Amino acid sequence: MTEAFAKQIETEARQAMTELVAAAKLKKGDILVVGCSTSEVIGGKIGTTSSPETARALVAGIYSATKERNIYLGAQCCEHLNRA
Numbered sequence: 001m002t003e004a005f006a007k008q009i010e011t012e013a014r015q016a017m018t019e020l021v022a023a024a025k026l027k028k029g030d031i032l033v034v035g036c037s038t039s040e041v042i043g044g045k046i047g048t049t050s051s052p053e054t055a056r057a058l059v060a061g062i063y064s065a066t067k068e069r070n071i072y073l074g075a076q077c078c079e080h081l082n083r084a
Helices: 003-024 052-067 079-083
Strands: 031-034 072-075
Touching (some): 003 031
């Protein structure tokens, strides 16, 4: 994975979470549970192309969007996302 692609994933994940938080009207102290697959994010079938680099980029984007709004983040995801 290139650094540029990882940055794109991070940016898009942050934007998606920002939009989700607004649409769901989440507020400080709420919990947002995220479930996803790194394989699917990079265009593969679930469980086929797990990627720790993709996981780090996703978590960076998702966590930054929730942290700045004081929303707790829970994850039900693939092994790499759980570790990230």
